Amino acid sequence: MSSPAEALEVELERVHPAAFGWALACCGGDRAAAEDTLQASYLKVLDGRARFDGRASFRTWFFAVVRRTAAEQRRRNALWRLWPLSWLGTTADGRPDPAASLAHSETTRRLLAALAGLPRRQREVLYLVFYQDLSIGEAAEVAGISLGTARTHYERGKAALKKRLHGERE
Amino acid sequence: MIEREDEELRQQFATLRREESAGASAFRDTLVAARARTRLSPRRRLGLAAAALALVTLVVILTVGKRHRSAIDLAGVRVHAPTDFLLQLPGAELLRTVPRLGRVSFDRRSL
Numbered sequence: 001m002s003s004p005a006e007a008l009e010v011e012l013e014r015v016h017p018a019a020f021g022w023a024l025a026c027c028g029g030d031r032a033a034a035e036d037t038l039q040a041s042y043l044k045v046l047d048g049r050a051r052f053d054g055r056a057s058f059r060t061w062f063f064a065v066v067r068r069t070a071a072e073q074r075r076r077n078a079l080w081r082l083w084p085l086s087w088l089g090t091t092a093d094g095r096p097d098p099a100a101s102l103a104h105s106e107t108t109r110r111l112l113a114a115l116a117g118l119p120r121r122q123r124e125v126l127y128l129v130f131y132q133d134l135s136i137g138e139a140a141e142v143a144g145i146s147l148g149t150a151r152t153h154y155e156r157g158k159a160a161l162k163k164r165l166h167g168e169r170e
Numbered sequence: 171m172i173e174r175e176d177e178e179l180r181q182q183f184a185t186l187r188r189e190e191s192a193g194a195s196a197f198r199d200t201l202v203a204a205r206a207r208t209r210l211s212p213r214r215r216l217g218l219a220a221a222a223l224a225l226v227t228l229v230v231i232l233t234v235g236k237r238h239r240s241a242i243d244l245a246g247v248r249v250h251a252p253t254d255f256l257l258q259l260p261g262a263e264l265l266r267t268v269p270r271l272g273r274v275s276f277d278r279r280s281l
């Protein structure tokens with residue numbers, strides 16, 4: 001019989017690859033920031049600061065934790081950059097990792113560039129639906145918005161993304 | 171047409187997922203790194219050290235400044251300029267002294 005902590009670890013290991021992709025999306029492609037966010041999210045879950053109540057699937061709930069943690073890190077980094085001694089430490093700047101960008105194929109680079117031009121909410125919903133294969137309802141739970149709002153973001157985001165991709169091709 | 175476009179998008183996202191998951195660090199490594207994180211990150215430690223240093227500097231400046239400051243009572247200071255005599259009025263001592271009855275306190279001839 002495994003302890004609750006071990007059971008949590010098993011669940012986290014199961015969602016790890018998808019969670020990394022989601023953290024990367026939440027951090028604008030910045031790999032260092034994504035890893036930092038994921039580590040902080042794991043700590044939150046294992047410390048009990050974030051508790052799974054079973055209302056949604058573990059993956060949906062954990063993605064919401066990652067999203068919140070990424071937002072907290074973003075705020076903290078923005079405040080840190082305002083501090084006069086910020087040059088002494090390193091902070092994630094929220095920009096895509098240049099090395100990772102080089103590793104992407106041309107198609108992926110175009111997709112990422114098109115996605116980067118969308119409003120954050122639209123980008124999040126599209127990522128969750130197309131990248132993570134979540135339903136719009138699950139995407140709404142992760143993003144902390146209503147189903148109707150998520151559907152609107154999905155439709156508008158999809159239309160804008162297609163326009164950008166096709167516009168670039170022409 | 172719309173379904174074909176959706177499928178195309180799905181394919182592109184699948185490619186992105188494959189490329190990103192290839193570069194993901196292993197779960198165990200991430201977990202070990204997460205556990206190794208101290209409550210005080212290097213950045214926070216640096217911030218606290220800088221704040222402590224600023225506080226100590228402020229205390230030192232205030233203490234040393236106070237010790238070297240001599241008390242100067244400006245009310246008791248009289249400055250004598252070489253041209254002061256030009257401002258002296260004849261019989262000026264009359265204004266500063268209280269005359270006593272039956273006693274001449276100044277020379278009438280000087281008036």
